[in-house]
Amino acid sequence: MLGSVVVGLGIAGCVRMRDLVAPLPSSAAEKLSISGFVSRRTLKDQQGVKQITMTEALSRADIHVAFICTENTNHEESIRQFLEAGKHVCVEYPVTLSYTSAVDLWNLAQQKGLVLHEEHIELLTPDYKQLKKDICGRTLEKGTLHFTGGPLKPNFGFPSFSGISRLTWLVDLFGELTVTATSLVEEKENKYMKMTAHLLTQQHKPLTWIEERGPGLGRVKRIDLQFQDGTISELPAGQREPVGLFMQDLVLFGRKLQGDVSAAELQAERSRILHCLELADRMQQLSASAQA
Ligand code: NAD
Secondary structure, three states, X not given: OEEEEEEOOOHHHHHHHHHHXXXXXXXXXXXXXXXXXXXXXXXXXXXXXXXXXXXXXXXXXXXXXXXXXXXXXXXXXXXXXXXXXXXXXXXXXXXXXXXXXXHHHHHHHHHHXXXXXXXXXXXXXXXXXXXXXHHOOOOEEEEEEEEEEOXXXXXXXXXHHHOHHHHHHHHHHHOOEEEEEEEEEEEHHHOEEEEEEEEEEOXXXXXXXXXXXXXXXXXXXXXXXXXXXXXXXXXXXXXXXXXXXXXXXXXXXXXXXXXXXXXXXXXXXXXXXXXXXXXXXXXXXXXXXXXX
């Protein structure tokens, strides 16, 4: 059994605790147990689990794994601390807020023989799995992915990072992309922002990704994907699955810890993640230079 600690008890952290307390039977998730949680607040036991300090989490020999579920600005430092302490890490996306720091951390994990896993539950949703099937073998002409949602909480980073799950969809569906332009409209006083990023596929077909957040905006993804043989303008409704998204991710992480995921799969995943972070970095730079 691998003892673990959950750091950050927000939405994601509470779901992680729930899944670690009752892992999917007969799955690789059963190899993980929960030894404590770390929070900045002083809390009583949560779901039967005790609060411990960060120092204890880093030094206890019976803790082998850390789940980093804090705001994005805090990920890099926490991951580094746990890897340096010899612990495997599962971090909620995005792993960090820059491409270079993510490369550094993956190299550190490799040197130490540890697993660094970035959760990507957006690739596990039934609707996304159906969309991927529906697109398979079709030739894209042009497309748009427009996400709207409520105002972003502080400390989640530039929209190309906080919204990296949308970018991951585009890369997972259409392969490596190039950013041609990015603009950002921000009205801080109204808690409103809209990022528009223009991308090209390797076949030079245009894709537009819009992240729009503000009060009253519903959490919705709108797609308009035009193919040679027709258009998809609504997300398909995939078949609902009995196992929750975070639990599916926990099983994948457990399989990595057991050495049960092939080197080729790990390499493909790492390349996709780093490519997305490189694009997100570029978008941030382009938006800054457009505003300068
Ligand atoms: P949240 O704001 O609900 O939770 C973050 C928590 O971390 C807060 O409780 C905060 O107090 C705590 N925290 C911050 N710094 C800390 C520190 N130094 N030590 C201990 N605790 C600390 O946010 P969330 O929605 O749970 O998101 C957390 C992470 O999960 C983010 O990286 C996000 O991108 C990712 N994520 C969330 C979801 C989701 O469905 N909520 C899905 C995928 C990924």
